[in-house]
Amino acid sequence: MLITHEKWPRTASEAEAEQERLSALVDVSTPLAPHRYIAGLDVAYAIGSSRVAGAVVVLDADTLAVEDMATAVMDVEFPYVPGLLAFRELPALIAALAELTVEPDVLVCDGYGIAHPRRFGLACHLGVLAGKPTLGVAKTAFVGRFAEPGEQRGEAAELVHDGAVVGAALRTQYATKPVFVSPGHLITVEDATRLALQLAPKYRLPETTRLADQLSRRALGAAA
């Protein structure tokens, strides 16, 4: 899948302005459309250099079997700034997506969707650029308040930010810390939460992110 992005911001203020502009295009009220291929994306970083590896793995929505995968190694341009993660990771992820043979229907990101200071996290950004459904699944909290969800697998609590429900703290496995799910684009909080749980039948994190994480690290090491 090809994604083109011009005039990539170089400063924090430019990046924030870009988020303000693109955030108007986000749609989190449309239910998730029928889907067959789910993609998981992640980025691995090298220690003493600016080298990074973006990875994407495509799974069958029903069996979670791996149908395709791709990687892209490059140097990072943008520094890590909370709230501007997309500008640091998207280039490598977009490059990896361009190498896919199987066209994914939904993109699962490592990070947040609308649960973001300006309602425009990495998942929203990728969703708008790709014009496809996206959601974010993060391991730790970023913005918003939430009540501790029940201890059973599948129990969830609303993630509230600025008086709005922007996601959910979801318990994917019994007695494990919850993961934070938020819609990115063309999906609702409910559908994103349901899909995240479906993708995590055995471990705390969705298979999509687990596999993408492993793939990105392997790609980084192989590029050494």
Next chain:
DNA sequence: GCGACAG
């Protein structure tokens, strides 16, 4: 002003 702060 201070602390927090996705990866």
Next chain:
DNA sequence: ATCTTGTCGC
């Protein structure tokens, strides 16, 4: 994010 194997516990 990254440094990192085995090991303690359910």
